[in-house]
Amino acid sequence: MTSFLTVQERAVAINPTRSCAPIGAMLANYGIHGAITINHGSQGCATYPRHQMARHFREPVEVATSSLTEKTTVYGGKQNLLAALKHIWERFHPTMIMICSTCLSETIGDDIPAIIDEFLNTYPDVTIPILSVKTPSYIGNHTTGFDNFLKEIALNLPDRRKKKGETNGKLNIIPGWVNPGDIRELKRILREMGLRGLWITDYEETLDGGYYNPRPHFPRGGTTVEELRNSSKSLATIALQRHIGGEAAHIYEQRYNVPAHVLTMPIGLKNTDAFVDTLIAITDHAIPETLEVERARLLDALVDTHMYTSGLRVAFYGDLDLLEGLVGLIAEMGMTPAYILTAADNRAWGERMVELTEELGVESEIILKGDLHELHKRIKQRPVDLLMGHSKGKFIAEAENIPLVRVGFPVEDRFGYHRRSIVGYNGAIALVDEVTNAIFERRATTVVSNTLIETGVEGPTDIPITLRNGAAHHP
Amino acid sequence: MQFKCNQTLPERAIHIALKGPGGTCQRGDGTNCFIASNVATTPGDMTERGCTYAGCRGVVGGPVKDAIQLTHGPIGCAFFSWGYRPHLAESDFHIKYTFVSDMNETNIVFGGEKKLLQSIIEANAEFPDAKAVFIYNTCSTALIGDDGRDVAKQAEAIIGKPVVFFECEGFRGVSQSMGHHVGNETIFRQLVGSVEPEGDFSRSINIIGDYNIKNDIRTFEYLFEALGLRIIARFTGNVSVDDLKIMHKAALNIVHCQRSATYIADMMKEKYSTPYINVTLWGIKNMAQALRDTAAFFGLEARAEEVIASEVARIQPHIDAYRQCLQGKRVFIYQGGPRVWHWIELLRELGMETETAATTFGHTDDYEKIFKQIADGALVIDNPNVPEIEEILTRRRPDLFISGNKERYVAYKLGVPFVNGHTYDTGPYAGFVGMVNFARDIDKALHAPVWNVLHQHARPAPADRRTAHGFEEVPG
Ligand code: SF4
Ligand code: SF4
Numbered sequence: 001m002t003s004f005l006t007v008q009e010r011a012v013a014i015n016p017t018r019s020c021a022p023i024g025a026m027l028a029n030y031g032i033h034g035a036i037t038i039n040h041g042s043q044g045c046a047t048y049p050r051h052q053m054a055r056h057f058r059e060p061v062e063v064a065t066s067s068l069t070e071k072t073t074v075y076g077g078k079q080n081l082l083a084a085l086k087h088i089w090e091r092f093h094p095t096m097i098m099i100c101s102t103c104l105s106e107t108i109g110d111d112i113p114a115i116i117d118e119f120l121n122t123y124p125d126v127t128i129p130i131l132s133v134k135t136p137s138y139i140g141n142h143t144t145g146f147d148n149f150l151k152e153i154a155l156n157l158p159d160r161r162k163k164k165g166e167t168n169g170k171l172n173i174i175p176g177w178v179n180p181g182d183i184r185e186l187k188r189i190l191r192e193m194g195l196r197g198l199w200i201t202d203y204e205e206t207l208d209g210g211y212y213n214p215r216p217h218f219p220r221g222g223t224t225v226e227e228l229r230n231s232s233k234s235l236a237t238i239a240l241q242r243h244i245g246g247e248a249a250h251i252y253e254q255r256y257n258v259p260a261h262v263l264t265m266p267i268g269l270k271n272t273d274a275f276v277d278t279l280i281a282i283t284d285h286a287i288p289e290t291l292e293v294e295r296a297r298l299l300d301a302l303v304d305t306h307m308y309t310s311g312l313r314v315a316f317y318g319d320l321d322l323l324e325g326l327v328g329l330i331a332e333m334g335m336t337p338a339y340i341l342t343a344a345d346n347r348a349w350g351e352r353m354v355e356l357t358e359e360l361g362v363e364s365e366i367i368l369k370g371d372l373h374e375l376h377k378r379i380k381q382r383p384v385d386l387l388m389g390h391s392k393g394k395f396i397a398e399a400e401n402i403p404l405v406r407v408g409f410p411v412e413d414r415f416g417y418h419r420r421s422i423v424g425y426n427g428a429i430a431l432v433d434e435v436t437n438a439i440f441e442r443r444a445t446t447v448v449s450n451t452l453i454e455t456g457v458e459g460p461t462d463i464p465i466t467l468r469n470g471a472a473h474h475p
Numbered sequence: 476m477q478f479k480c481n482q483t484l485p486e487r488a489i490h491i492a493l494k495g496p497g498g499t500c501q502r503g504d505g506t507n508c509f510i511a512s513n514v515a516t517t518p519g520d521m522t523e524r525g526c527t528y529a530g531c532r533g534v535v536g537g538p539v540k541d542a543i544q545l546t547h548g549p550i551g552c553a554f555f556s557w558g559y560r561p562h563l564a565e566s567d568f569h570i571k572y573t574f575v576s577d578m579n580e581t582n583i584v585f586g587g588e589k590k591l592l593q594s595i596i597e598a599n600a601e602f603p604d605a606k607a608v609f610i611y612n613t614c615s616t617a618l619i620g621d622d623g624r625d626v627a628k629q630a631e632a633i634i635g636k637p638v639v640f641f642e643c644e645g646f647r648g649v650s651q652s653m654g655h656h657v658g659n660e661t662i663f664r665q666l667v668g669s670v671e672p673e674g675d676f677s678r679s680i681n682i683i684g685d686y687n688i689k690n691d692i693r694t695f696e697y698l699f700e701a702l703g704l705r706i707i708a709r710f711t712g713n714v715s716v717d718d719l720k721i722m723h724k725a726a727l728n729i730v731h732c733q734r735s736a737t738y739i740a741d742m743m744k745e746k747y748s749t750p751y752i753n754v755t756l757w758g759i760k761n762m763a764q765a766l767r768d769t770a771a772f773f774g775l776e777a778r779a780e781e782v783i784a785s786e787v788a789r790i791q792p793h794i795d796a797y798r799q800c801l802q803g804k805r806v807f808i809y810q811g812g813p814r815v816w817h818w819i820e821l822l823r824e825l826g827m828e829t830e831t832a833a834t835t836f837g838h839t840d841d842y843e844k845i846f847k848q849i850a851d852g853a854l855v856i857d858n859p860n861v862p863e864i865e866e867i868l869t870r871r872r873p874d875l876f877i878s879g880n881k882e883r884y885v886a887y888k889l890g891v892p893f894v895n896g897h898t899y900d901t902g903p904y905a906g907f908v909g910m911v912n913f914a915r916d917i918d919k920a921l922h923a924p925v926w927n928v929l930h931q932h933a934r935p936a937p938a939d940r941r942t943a944h945g946f947e948e949v950p951g
Contacts, residue, residue: 010597011576011577011590011593011594011597012545012574012575012576012577012593012594012595012597012598013550013553013574013575013576013577014572014573014574014598014601015557015571015572015573016550016553016554016573016575016577018550018554019550019551019554019555020549020550020551020552020554020555021551022551023551038519041614042526042614042645042646043516043522043524043525043526043645043650044525044526044527044528044529044552044614044645045526045551045552045614045645047522047523047524047525047526047529047881048525048529048551048552048555048556049551049555050881051555051559051880051881052555054880054881054883054884055559055880058884059884059888060861060881060882060884060885060888061881061884062521062861063521064519064520064521065516065518065519065522066518066519067515067516067517067518067519067522067524067649068646069515069646069647069648069649070646070647072646073614073618073646080518081518083517083518083519084518084519085519086519087483087484087517087518087519087520088519090483090484091480091483091484091520091862092862102614103548103549103551103578103583103613103614103615104614104615104618104645104646106615107583107614107615107618107619108618136549136580136583136615137549137550137551138549138578138579138580138582138583138615139579139580141550142551209888210936211887211888211890211929211933212933212934212935212936213890213929213933213934213935214935215888215889216936220936343550373572373601392557392558395558395571395572412559
């Protein structure tokens, strides 16, 4: 079993898996009750992400832009940003304003913190926090924007005055780039354990809201600014994605003495165990009966489905933390993570994935700086049975007639994925079911009771069966 | 109407007007000056506008089916403009694939020209069947001064096919509209007339300004063909690079979207003396008029009447049935530009009246056309922002809101029936037969049982323990 790392070399990106930084900051800011985002740039950089988020969450998504134009590229965007701040403050009275930059405003070199200071000097009655986040997209990707904003929150919002031993009895949880459904599930796990979480941040309801008459001025839900101020008094911080929130967790530890626990995204049995064990270790609460039962049910689902899933070759793509969590479940299902592709250029992560997959006893090619066209070419050379990732993979799925199990962001061609959860024992069970059903459908089979009757050929691929002793058998 | 949300934003008053008696414009600032449009957005007003790049890449260039759609810039602009606009064609290469030179920090510091050149060469090597490479410039690559035109020229020599460079960096204009202009101008300069085909083109036309959203073209192309006309190019729905190269041969240009594509008709008129007519290809009266005007040019009047009569006979019973259900409904249309005035008449044919009209990027000529057609007392608003739209929906309570996908969920949260006029709920909506689809979608939206469920059973939001700050409800 040897996994290996490749780095895609092409200059041109063809069908990228990633988007750009501001959308990550915008998403995270949606998790703060009554907070508004100003995107400092030209209009497209705000309107495009709004549209993208609306297609995924099926909710109104509102983001302001400083509307930079040709003139401002010469003289700088200061006047526009000052005007935007004024209008947002006067019209909305938000609880907080987050300003994220763009490739344009960064290239112009606007000093956003200085502009904020100037605004606050002119409007002394404005007492809400105004944070600025650097989100030029030529550095990193959409996750970078999310992560940078979390760092800004950790640096700027928590109250530094804290008496020795003072605590709010809560746990800071940084879920990272997940879906509202995932946050809902994580909250439930904490509730089951009798714990209280302080979510950094919480877009469970703001981006999966209800219909109310009358409509609330700000979407219901979200962590309040007060709670974030109070987050320095929490018992510990748990970051559930290393690359989104991991560093923020360490800031909490260094600045406010709140111990940091940075975990793998809790997808699958072992990753969820690690999360639950961490909760137990921090708080001394025992694992409740409900979670024990769910855990056992996941094991049951794994064994019930293994005849359909074992040995299947899976290609999946997307963000580092999602991939790292997902590979755990894929291995537990006995599938082979044939290709693991990310757009990120993170060698350390790649090497860790090589080790991880080898430890898990699976053989993978891990592709860095990759795009979906590259993945498609690999799949044409050596097919897979299943794709996992966001909606943009549908073009490969259609061309090769391979099922695509949708996870990650964006899922814009199906309904309600933002409400689903793939974390925790329950999330894993749902994913196991979905993968298995996807396989049923692809095989064009009839399912009689629990017996799978193959009515056609195996599908377009001929899959070598990898024997447990490492040898390969070609049918 | 005084907007509550604009109490602190007096700048917006000149963009809001009522149509007074006799077609006068009563503007929000108390003057009778004409509504202001196509000017810079007030920063931070929560505009719905997009950028020049979006207008060029998304609208004009994007539908060209056999060109490599390459964005020169960082990744985001390319990701977001990829694969969601249903500008269909017989093939789907242009929808399935997006290409980007993927500028990183080093490129931004030291320039991206080399990487762009390499990107073009690689993209072409991966897809050798593509007929051209379209390159769209973005904000940061424009700002650092990459000479894309020069790179395009070099690349053209290397790959031996057209490399078209669009200077559509997002910040160039005040809205998408500038991007349409750049798209027209660039395609005209670089492609149109680059091939001189043999043959008789005396009975040929181009359809200018239709992007084949959800196959709109299928609803009217056969009508022009039934007149005995040959369509050379559609600008730019379901069009190939080769079609664009020879579109100057057409005897007549039929201009449908008069905001995004009159530019190329004007340029062809000047350079090739190609005449053009303005048409609306939505609604019964307008579609019939379009066929009549086209036929008149070619002396095919009798044939046109036959075509119109048989088509209208086909759909009229459906339209009559729908009109009974839709009679008297008041509509708020908010579209990019011309669709607002294209549809006022169509909605009347269905028994409905447009009570509020707004455009994202309309110019004075669009608003003139709106004022000419809309009923007295109607509200017209330029570049409306999110709070204004919400206020219109809650205070004027239109029966129906026709807008785009971003606004859909605002309408739903406020309980207002909605039809997607940008990319259509089902579609196509153009031509005679498309109008039946449009009517059906409107009827479905208005009369869906869900509204009764909502109105009878919705409750106020439960008290939120976290509503301590400035929380107030929008007055209903
Ligand atoms: S310019 Fe940068 S921030 Fe704006 S959309 Fe493009 S990649 Fe994203
Ligand atoms: S960077 Fe410029 S071109 Fe790209 S989306 Fe933003 S405004 Fe448009």
